[in-house]
Structure formats: structure tokens, C-alpha cells
Amino acid sequence: xxxxxxxxxxxxxxxxxxxxxxxxxxxxxxxxxxxxxxxxxxxxxxxxxxxxxxxxxxxxxxxxxxxxxxxxxxxxxxxxxxxxxxxxxxxxxxxxxxxxxxxxxxxxxxxxxxxxxxxxxxxxxxxxxxxxxxxxxxxxxxxxxxxxxxxxxxxxxxxxxxxxxxxxxxxxxxxxxxxxxxxxxxxxxxxxxxxxxxxxxxxx
Amino acid sequence: xxxxxxxxxxxxxxxxxxxxxxxxxxxxxxxxxxxxxxxxxxxxxxxxxxxxxxxxxxxxxxxxxxxxxxxxxxxxxxxxxxxxxxxxxxxxxxxxxxxxxxxxxxxxxxxxxxxxxxxxxxxxxxxxxxxxxxxxxxxxxxxxxxxxxxxxxxxxxxxxxxxxxxxxxxxxxxxxxxxxxxxxxxxxxxxxxxxxxxxxxxxxxxxxxxxxxxxxxxxxxxxxxxxxxxxxxxxxxxxxxxxxxxxxxxxxxxxxxxxxxxxxxxxxxxxxxxxxxxxxxxxxxxxxxxxxxxxxxxxxxxxxxxxxxxxxxxxxxxxxxxxxxxxxxxxxxxxxxxxxxxxxxxxxxxxxxxxxxxxxxxxxxxxxxxxxxxxxxxxxxxxxxxxxxxxxxxxxxxxxxxxxxxxxxxxxxxxxxxxxxxxxxxxxxxxxxxxxxxxxxxxxxxxxxxxxxxxxxxxxxxxxxxxxxxxxx
Numbered sequence: 001x002x003x004x005x006x007x008x009x010x011x012x013x014x015x016x017x018x019x020x021x022x023x024x025x026x027x028x029x030x031x032x033x034x035x036x037x038x039x040x041x042x043x044x045x046x047x048x049x050x051x052x053x054x055x056x057x058x059x060x061x062x063x064x065x066x067x068x069x070x071x072x073x074x075x076x077x078x079x080x081x082x083x084x085x086x087x088x089x090x091x092x093x094x095x096x097x098x099x100x101x102x103x104x105x106x107x108x109x110x111x112x113x114x115x116x117x118x119x120x121x122x123x124x125x126x127x128x129x130x131x132x133x134x135x136x137x138x139x140x141x142x143x144x145x146x147x148x149x150x151x152x153x154x155x156x157x158x159x160x161x162x163x164x165x166x167x168x169x170x171x172x173x174x175x176x177x178x179x180x181x182x183x184x185x186x187x188x189x190x191x192x193x194x195x196x197x198x199x200x201x202x203x204x
Numbered sequence: 205x206x207x208x209x210x211x212x213x214x215x216x217x218x219x220x221x222x223x224x225x226x227x228x229x230x231x232x233x234x235x236x237x238x239x240x241x242x243x244x245x246x247x248x249x250x251x252x253x254x255x256x257x258x259x260x261x262x263x264x265x266x267x268x269x270x271x272x273x274x275x276x277x278x279x280x281x282x283x284x285x286x287x288x289x290x291x292x293x294x295x296x297x298x299x300x301x302x303x304x305x306x307x308x309x310x311x312x313x314x315x316x317x318x319x320x321x322x323x324x325x326x327x328x329x330x331x332x333x334x335x336x337x338x339x340x341x342x343x344x345x346x347x348x349x350x351x352x353x354x355x356x357x358x359x360x361x362x363x364x365x366x367x368x369x370x371x372x373x374x375x376x377x378x379x380x381x382x383x384x385x386x387x388x389x390x391x392x393x394x395x396x397x398x399x400x401x402x403x404x405x406x407x408x409x410x411x412x413x414x415x416x417x418x419x420x421x422x423x424x425x426x427x428x429x430x431x432x433x434x435x436x437x438x439x440x441x442x443x444x445x446x447x448x449x450x451x452x453x454x455x456x457x458x459x460x461x462x463x464x465x466x467x468x469x470x471x472x473x474x475x476x477x478x479x480x481x482x483x484x485x486x487x488x489x490x491x492x493x494x495x496x497x498x499x500x501x502x503x504x505x506x507x508x509x510x511x512x513x514x515x516x517x518x519x520x521x522x523x524x525x526x527x528x529x530x531x532x533x534x535x536x537x538x539x540x541x542x543x544x545x546x547x548x549x550x551x552x553x554x555x556x557x558x559x560x561x562x563x564x565x566x567x568x569x570x571x572x573x574x575x576x577x578x579x580x581x582x583x584x585x586x587x588x589x590x591x592x593x594x595x596x597x598x599x600x601x602x603x604x605x606x607x608x609x610x611x612x613x614x615x616x617x618x619x620x621x622x623x624x625x626x627x628x629x630x631x632x633x634x635x636x637x638x639x640x641x642x643x644x645x646x647x648x649x650x651x652x653x654x655x656x657x658x659x660x661x662x663x664x665x666x667x668x669x670x671x672x673x674x675x676x677x
Contacts, residue, residue, distance in 0.1 A: 021521050022397060022497050026635040030642070031614045035268060035282040037242035037289050049642035079398040082431065082497070083635060084614075085333040086240065087349030108401050108433050109333055112364075113349035167225040167365050174224065178351070182222055183359035184253065190361060193219050193230045198465050199323060200232065200260075203458040 007175040008120055008148065011100035013072025015136035015144035015155050018047075018062045023076065024083035025110065029092045031084075042088055043095035063096070067140035075133050075144075075155070076103035078126070081110025090114040100146040102153045102162060104129050115168045118177050122146055122153060128160035148173055206472035209325075209438055210369045210404045213344045213469060217327045219361060226363040232326035233343075234356045235312045236263040236299065238290045239616065240331030244354035245293040255297040257360040262321060263294050264302040266311045267616045271579050271606035274304055283617065297357075310582020310608040313337040313550040317421065318584055320450025324439035324466035329356050334550050334632065336427040339436030340420035341443055342469055344404070346433060367434060368402055368478035373409035376485035381667040383560070384419035385552060385630070385650035387411065389491040389501045391423075392430040395481065397499035400432025403478070406471065407437050411485040417446040418556040425551045426632050429498040438470035490666050492537050493634045493648040495525035500634075502537050504653070504665045510534045528636060529645050530624070538663050540647065543625040545576040545658030546639075547603075547651050549613040552630035553581030555588050557651040561630075562594040564655035567672040570602035571661030577604040577619065579611040603658070615640025628657035 033045040051061040062068055074093065080103045081089060090113050093101070100120045114121050124132070135142060135155040142156030148169055153162045171177040194200045207215070219228040234257075241263075248255070255261060268283040278284040294301035302308040302315055309315070313334055316322040324342035328335060331353040338345035352362055372391060392399075405427050412420060420437045427435025437443075444463045447453045454462050489503035500522075502508060510533040511522040526533055531540075547553075547561050558578065570576045578598045580586035586608055589595055595605045612619040613631035620640025621627055627639055627646050634646035647663060656669040 020524070024497065024633075024635045026614075026633070026638050030637050031616050032640070034239050035280075035286065035616060037286060038246070039243055049637045053642060079401075079431070082397060083333065083633060085331060085335075085347040085349050087243075087351060090349075105398060105401065107398065107431065109347055109349065109428075113351065116349060116351035165365065171224040171226070176222075176224055179222065179226070179363035180351075180355050180358055183228060183355050183361045183363060184256075186220075187256070187359070190219050190228075190230060190256075190359065193217065194257075194360070197216060197230070197232065198461070199326060203454050203461045203465075 005118060005175045005178050008118055008172040008177065010145060010147045010149070011073060011120060012143060012145040013099065014070060014140060015073045015075055015142070016062050016068040016071035017075045017133045017136050019077060019133070021078045022082055023080050025081055025086050025089040026083055028081065028089040029086065034086060034088050039088065039091040039095070042092035046092045046096050070097065072097060072099045073144040073146060074098045074101045075129060075136060076101060077129065078104035080106050082107035085109045085113070087113045087117070090117055090119050094119045102129070102132065102146055115171060115177055118172065120146060120148060120164070120172050122162035122164050124153060124160050124162045131158050132160060206474040206476070208369050208406060208471040208475040208477065209342055209436060209469055210344060210367065210406070213325055213327060214366055216325070222363055226365050228361050229327060229364050231329045231356050231360055231362055232260065233321055233328045234261045235316055235328065235330035236261060236353070237267060237312050237332065238265045238286045239267045240350050241293065241353055242286065242289045243350050244357055247354050248357055253358045255299065255357045258298040260360065261299045261357070262302065263290060263299050264309050264312050264315055265290060265304070267610045267614065269304070269609040270617050271609045271611045271619055274607050307583055310585065311550045311553060311610055313425065314553060314581035314585065317341065317417065318582055320447055320453035323447065323453070324443060325469035329362060333428045334425050336433065336435045337421050337425040337550055339424040339427065339434055340417060342436055342439035342466065344434055344436065347428060367404040369406055370400070370403045370479040370481065371406045371408055371477045372481045372483070374411040374483045374485050375409045376411065378411060378485045378488060381490050382488050383650040383652060384415060384422040386488055386491045388423045388426040389493065389498065389648065390488045391483070392426065392499050393491070393501045394483070395430055397429060397497050398431040400427065400430040403432050404434035404436065405430070405432040407435060412437050413440070416556060417442060418554045421554070422551055426498065429632060439466045440470070490650065490653055492653065492663055494529065494531060494537050496528055496634060496636050498632065498634060498648060500525055504538055504663065507534050507536050508532070538665055540663040541626065542574060542628045542647070542657050542662060544621060544627040545570070545574055545654050546612045546627055546629040546631065547577070547654050548579030548581065548611050549631035550581065551632040552651045553579060553585065555585050557630065558585070558589045558594050561651040561655040562597045564652050564666070564669065564671055565601040565603070565659060566597050568601055568659040570658045574658050574661055576602060576658040577606055577612070579606045580608050582608045612639050614638060628654045628663065630654045
């Protein structure tokens with residue numbers, strides 16, 4: 001009964017650069033937009049408060065820049081997605097049109113949540129991320145690509161090696177990134193493990 | 205072979221290794237709340253899956269619940285519909301719901317331990333990053349996203365990769381005026397906000413051995429602020445005595461059996477660790493965050509960092525934080541004027557936290573320009589505090605006494621900062637916009653320090669604050 005999802009081996013398109021370390025999930029999607037029972041429309045509030053504050057200073061957030069509209073590959077810095085477990089954060093990013101994020105590092109729960117919705121994340125050294133970001137900023141029209149097979153990220157003429165946890169990479173490549181089908185299979189094995197736990201069996 | 209608690213719990217709950225190399229891990233307790241579950245239940249319905257273990261699943265409302273006007277329907281239509289969705293989901297799937305009428309409602313990480321649902325040696329999952337709190341009992345507790353909430357509902361399992369284990373030993377004795385909150389803020393300051401990525405933190409040593417369960421929960425709660433998804437303390441007599449007699453804890457002979465199993469789950473002497481860090485408890489000072497992540501903190505008697513004197517990699521972050529906070533490099537943190545004081549949250553909203561704060565405020569009055577509120581972590585905490593007269597001490601001092609909920613920790617309810625207000629807060633996150641105003645500013649500190657700041661109208665050192673004699677409380 002295991003249903004497979006699409007196999008994700010690469011993501012490509014134009015790039016978008018979101019600079020800054022420690023961009024937390026409250027900044028990606030402020031908590032007030034979690035007052036919903038669906039994920040619909042979250043993309044409209046992506047980075048909402050950061051965007052507004054920059055606008056007030058006469059600056060423009062990456063997400064509002066005309067040259068980045070329609071981008072599919074996002075480049076970020078370190079510990080991106082730190083903070084809460086809200087899946088609304090990767091949901092908002094994916095619904096905005098992003099198919100892959102390449103950064104220096106990601107917070108763990110954010111990384112897990114992203115994989116669960118088929119949004120691949122890859123990391124590269126700070127120097128290599130800087131080269132990718134510089135290439136996109138110099139010419140936002142250059143083609144960008146995350147290649148899961150070759151484990152590389154490309155922005156125009158810059159191609160760098162990237163890392164991904166093997167389990168997440170293979171889950172995306174095999175189409176098993178939505179683990180639920182695997183987990184609900186063979187429930188007899190689950191029951192066997194549960195029965196051996198004294199707190200489940202009732203301390204008999 | 206000697207094993208850590210993490211390894212023992214992991215091994216006991218492993219169902220199988222999945223084709224992608226992840227482990228299918230059985231989850232012993234699933235806690236559900238209104239914000240991260242509706243989409244998960246919707247998908248369950250869509251796929252026609254049942255909830256596999258409703259008897260191991262418990263729900264409450266905390267994030268969106270108003271702490272003042274709690275009559276239904278809530279004034280906020282969206283809060284009302286989220287509550288109705290959870291009510292319907294619990295009813296349809298046979299899940300126990302600690303709702304407002306139950307007398308047991310509260311912040312999910314306060315009520316789990318309070319009801320005795322949280323027990324040593326368990327795996328626990330909840331769609332909230334502060335699920336690490338439950339590690340205080342020697343459970344392995346994961347904060348998860350909504351798709352994983354769906355997984356646990358549908359299969360009582362998660363697909364996860366094992367974590368490394370870092371033992372953080374704090375020995376010696378804490379000095380007066382230094383609390384569990386200061387210990388964890390100091391650890392995060394030392395190891396960094398992403399230092400724990402890929403790790404479970406095992407908190408050990410004399411300081412944690414002596415801590416109460418409430419204090420251990422404060423520490424484990426903020427593990428995620430240091431990047432560690434899981435944090436735990438090995439179960440001991442303190443753990444076992446805390447659990448004795450609680451509603452969901454076994455009784456009689458079964459309790460003795462349970463206690464023996466719980467003890468056996470503690471890390472073995474000589475267990476291998478991927479990393480060990482040692483700190484001296486006596487060196488920890490009352491700590492206050494000054495910036496926009498929980499790692500940006502200083503001792504209350506110290507000055508803010510100077511970006512020019514900092515490693516180049518940190519400079520941009522420090523400049524951004526100083527700019528957002530409107531603070532000067534090198535300025536002292538003590539004396540910073542505050543507008544709001546918030547005592548509560550899953551970090552510091554338990555009875556002992558309210559006692560500490562009440563002890564500080566007794567005989568004083570909140571500064572004229574300060575809006576101060578106390579939000580108990582659960583209905584049971586509120587009742588116990590009222591029985592001791594703590595609510596009256598707070599009210600007499602000019603604090604508002606509210607109903608249980610997450611309140612101003614994340615402002616998904618009517619409690620929030622306005623404009624550029626500065627809030628002395630006993631919560632866990634000082635991110636930009638966290639407390640509801642996009643430009644609001646948060647200073648994290650212990651409940652006692654929040655209380656002292658509320659009275660003084662500015663950040664003060666609790667060690668020099670004139671606390672009334674204990675008899676006054």
C-alpha cells in the first residue's frame with residue numbers, strides 16, 4: 001500500500017538571495033499567520049514583518065524585488081529556520097515558488113519539515129555560498145540548479161559541491177520523502193515493539 | 205556495553221530501519237495542540253487513515269487561548285474555529301482533550317508532566333519545538349512539524365535519524381540569585397544558538413542533580429534555543445518522587461516496577477558520548493538577553509558586546525541586533541528601561557516560578573510606566589497558586605493575574621507588545637516580532653529578574669534588589 005511521491009533529483013530556475021544568519025521561523029512566517037486550519041495563502045505573508053520594516057527604511061526585501069519574482073532556488077546563510085517547529089515556514093517558502101534552498105546551515109526541525117514536504121535543502125561552505133550569492137546578485141537572470149545526484153549547486157558559471165544528510169537525499173531521490181506510507185505499513189511490527197515496552201503493556 | 209539514556213530509549217523504541225536509512229521509531233506519547241494539528245487531521249481524513257493509538261494521544265489548547273475573556277465563543281473568530289476543529293478532531297478520533305472546562309487545561313509542556321503523562325524512558329512527540337521540556341524526566345522528546353504530527357497520528361511512529369549525544373556537566377553550586385534560566389541562557393551563550401544541531405543534550409553534574417523537576421524543565425525546554433532538538437536529565441529520586449501519585453502514573457506495585465525501569469533507563473557509568481562540555485556553576489551569573497536570538501545574552505552586571513571587538517563572522521549579526529534593539533555597543537544592560545513585564549510560558553510558568561516571582565514582588569509595587577502580567581502555565585498551576593495567595597500578592601503589587609495559556613510568549617492571542625515596547629520576559633525567544641509587535645523588543649531573564657524589573661521599571665540585578673523577608677510571602 002506504500003504510495004510513492006515524485007522522485008526529486010534536481011531543482012532549477014532563477015535564484016533568490018536572502019542574506020543574514022539566524023533567520024528564525026518567526027521572521028519567515030510571523031506567528032499571527034499561523035491562526036489558520038490550512039496552509040493556503042501562507043506565501044503572501046512570507047517574511048512579512050522583515051519586508052515591511054525594510055520598506056519603511058526605503059529598502060526592499062529580496063522577496064519584493066522584481067528581479068527575484070518567479071525564482072525557484074533560494075540561497076541563504078547559516079542556521080536558517082531556527083526557532084519553532086512550525087511547518088508553516090517551509091510551506092510558505094515552497095508556496096511562494098521555491099523548489100530548493102541552498103545555505104551554509106539549517107536548523108534541524110526546519111530541515112526535517114522541508115524534506116517532509118519535498119523541499120530539498122543542501123549546505124555548502126560559507127565561502128561557496130558567498131560565491132553563489134554573488135553570482136545571483138550580479139545577474140539575477142542566471143540559471144540556478146541544485147543537483148541531488150551530482151551533489152552540486154550552480155548559479156550561472158559557479159558550481160560548488162554541496163552536502164545533504166544521506167537519508168534525506170535518498171528519501172527525496174527515491175520519492176519516499178513522505179514517510180507516512182512507509183510508517184503505516186507493517187503495523188504488526190510496530191505493535192510488537194510497543195508490547196515490549198512496559199509502560200505500554202501496563203507494568204505487568 | 206554501557207549506553208546513554210538516549211541510546212537505551214532509541215533502541216527500545218526502534219521498529220526497523222527504513223529503506224532510506226532512517227529509523228522507524230515508536231512514539232510512546234503524542235501531545236497535540238490547536239495550532240500545528242488541524243492540517244494533519246485533515247490529511248488523515250482525506251486518506252481515510254485512523255488514529256492508530258488514540259489512548260496514547262492527548263490534546264489541549266494553549267497557543268491561541270485568550271487569557272482574559274475565556275468564555276466561548278472566543279472574540280477572535282479564527283481562535284474559535286481552531287478550537288472547534290480540535291474539539292471535533294478529538295471527538296471523532298477518541299482523543300482525550302484537556303479543554304478549558306476540564307480544569308486541567310494549560311500549556312502542553314506544563315500539563316504533560318503535571319498529569320504524569322510524561323515519564324522516564326518514553327519517546328514523546330508534539331508539534332511544538334519546546335517539546336524538549338519533557339526530557340527533564342529522562343524521556344526523549346521531539347518537537348515536530350505538522351507532516352510529522354500526521355505521521356504519529358497515522359502510525360504512532362516517526363522516521364528519524366539518530367542524534368549524537370553531548371554531555372553538558374555543570375558542577376559546583378549556583379550562587380544566590382542564579383536560577384535554572386540563567387544556567388540554560390549561559391549554556392546557549394557558550395555553545396551558540398546552533399551549537400546543538402545534530403545533538404541531544406544530556407544535562408548532568410551536581411547543579412542538575414540538585415535541581416527540582418521544575419528547574420530541570422526550564423533547562424530542557426530551551427535546548428532547542430541552542431539548536432538541540434532534544435535535551436534530557438537522567439531520572440533519579442527527584443524524578444520518581446515528582447511522579448508519585450500523579451493521575452496517569454501507575455500506583456502500588458506497578459509504581460515500584462515502573463520506578464525500577466525508569467532508573468534503569470539512566471545513562472550507564474562509562475557510557476560513550478560524542479562530546480563532553482564542563483561548566484562551573486559558581487561562574488554563572490544572572491543573565492539577560494539583549495539581542496534578537498537567545499544566544500545574545502550578557503551577565504546582568506556586564507556590558508553589551510562591541511561588534512568592532514568581536515570575531516568578524518559575528519559582526520553583522522551583532523550590528524543588526526543592536527540596531528533592531530536600539531542599543532549602543534558596550535552599554536550596560538542594567539538600567540535598561542522596560543515597558544512590559546511578562547511572567548509565564550512553558551519555560552517559566554510553573555508554580556515554583558510564580559513563587560519565586562511573588563517572593564520578589566511582595567511588599568513592592570509595579571513601576572508606574574510598566575504593564576505587568578502573570579500567566580500561570582496551567583489551570584492547575586493557577587489553582588495551586590491561588591490557594592497559596594500568590595495571585596493576591598501579584599494583584600496587590602499591580603500585576604494582572606490571568607488564565608492559563610501561552611499568552612505573550614508568542615502572541616497568537618490578545619496578549620502582545622505594542623510598537624517598540626521593551627518587555628522583560630520569562631519566556632524563551634527574543635526573536636524579532638516574537639511577542640506580537642513586529643518592532644517589539646524582548647529581554648529574556650528569570651522570573652525573579654522579571655519581577656524585579658517590573659518593580660524597578662528597568663533591568664536590575666536581582667542580587668542587589670531589596671527582597672522582603674521570606675516570612676512576608
